[in-house]
Amino acid sequence: MLSGPKGSEENSDERCSVCGRIEELFDLPGRSDKYCLRCSADLATSMLLKTEIDAATSAGRSIEALEAEFREVSSRLLGRSQSAEIGNG
16 A cells, blocks of 8 residues: 555555545545545535535525535536446546
C-alpha cells in the first residue's frame, strides 16, 4: 500500500465507492468508504451544504442558492454512480 496525502491511502485493487474508478483514494471523516478526488470533493461539499442549509433554515434565511448548488453536486455524484453501474466508470 502506498501513502498519499495525509488522510488518504491507495491500494491498486481498490475502487472509488461512488464512481468505481481505480485512482488514488481518500477517506472522509465519519465515512468508512474511500473515494477518488472528484467524488470526495463532491461528497465533502454536499456535507457542508447540508449543514449550511440546516443553519440557514433555522435562522429563517433563504436557502434557494444553497439548494441549487446541492442539486448540482448531487447530480454529478449520481451521474458518476450510474456510469459505474453500467460499466462506463
